Amino acid sequence: MQNYLDFEKGLAEIEGKAEELRALARQDPKMKVEDEAKALDRKADGLLADLYTDLTPWRKAQVARHPDRPHCKDYIDALFTEYMPLAGDRNFADDHAIMGGLARLDDKPVVVLGQEKGHDTATRIARNFGMARPEGYRKAVRLMDMADRFGLPVITLVDTPGAYPGKGAEERGQSEAIARCTEKCLSLGVPIVSVVIGEGGSGGAVALATADRVAMLQHAIYSVISPEGCASILWKNAEKMREAAEALRLTAQDLKKLKVIDRIIEEPLGGAQRRPEEAIASVGTALRAMLGEFDGKTPDAIRKARRKKYLDMGSVAL
Incomplete structure (x- = not known):
């Protein structure tokens, strides 16, 4: 069953009516409803195109969080x-929020890492x-060390919505682990590409996205804080999330x-979840293209270009 976002209610009604007609026809083959159902399909397609032509930042945030979007495991x-998953940070535990291991992309060996949200109640928990x-970020550092070595x-x-802010995570050095992971991304002598x-x-995202090349899906979001968190701090009102998303x-x-x-x-019309x-x-095509940019480059050249990329970020000509 398709999950609809709040701004897609009109679309849900039209697609629901088309499906009801087809369900009735399946029960009674004598009913001739296909033309009417196809007309509803065309109306739904037009509305879908209108809705996704110019999404506001807040609506993009909603799409980025859609439960039916493909997650890390789906891409892997x-x-x-x-794919050979590797577990644990060799220090405290294995964090299931970050998955990663050895794999092949077009028969070329790589190390792949990512945050996995889960797809139902049990896996999300x-x-x-x-x-x-x-321990998740320390596991990522361990895998990146191995990638560099080989x-x-x-x-x-x-x-990810962000790194886990719980008491235990803070006691075990959450900020330090994120900083070490970001530092490791910057120090690698092998290419690192992120989507x-x-x-x-x-910082929970930056720790894995401090890469030579960073790509985003068309309706993904990337920010220092969630719109709700920003609104709570600036306006003391989480309901101001739309204004925060714009800012x-x-x-x-x-x-x-x-x-x-x-x-x-680019995402399919209606978002990756459709x-x-x-x-x-499309992500696979982008990964191949980004990795191809580093063919023949030495570790020193990769580090030098990465350093320049991040030192230049945000610079303003005076």
């Missing part, structure tokens, strides 16, 4: 072969809704203009 299952604890490119898939596939929240410049389109990201990956296979294929 579809794009990579011989098990994955802590994609919010990693310190000369394997690193691919990260970012989808924000849904929600890129705060944060969290859309892929804004971030491309600001040169925070390098590439926008045609996941198409969205996943």
Whole structure:
């Protein structure tokens, strides 16, 4: 069953009516309703195009969080072969919010990492809704160290509301773990490419997205804080999230203009949740293109270019 966002209520009604007609026809084959159902389909397609032509930042945030969007595991299952998950930080525990391991992309060995939110109640709880604890970031550092040692490119898939802010996570050094993970991204002598596939929240996202090339799906978001959190701080009212979303410049389109990201990956009409296979294929194409830019480059050249990329970010000509 399709999950609809609040601004898609009109679309839900039209598509629901078309499905009801087809259900009646299945029960009584004598009923001739296909023409009427197709007319509703055309109306729904037009409305869908209108809704997604110029989404507001807040609506993009809603789409980025849609429960039916493909998640990290979906991308790994579809794009990579011989995936061998690796667990634990060799210090405290294995954090299921971050998954990663060895894999092949087009038969080329890589290390792939990402936040996994889960797809139903049980897996969302098990994955802590994609919010990693310190051991998750330490696991990521361990895998990136291994990639550097064996000369394997690193691919990260970012989808998190942010790092887990719980008491235990803070006691075990959440900020330090995020900082070490970000530092490790900057120090790698192998290419690291990142795609924000849904929600890129705060330092929890930056820890995996400090990459040579950063791409975002068309309706993904990437910001220092969630719109609700920003509204709570600035206006003492979480209901001001729409204004906060506008001010944060969290859309892929804004971030491309600001040169925070390098590439926008187009989504199917209606968002990645409507045609996941198409969205996943587009991400695969972008990953291959981004990795191809580093063919023949030495570790020193990769580090030097990465350093320049981040030192130049935000600079203003006087």
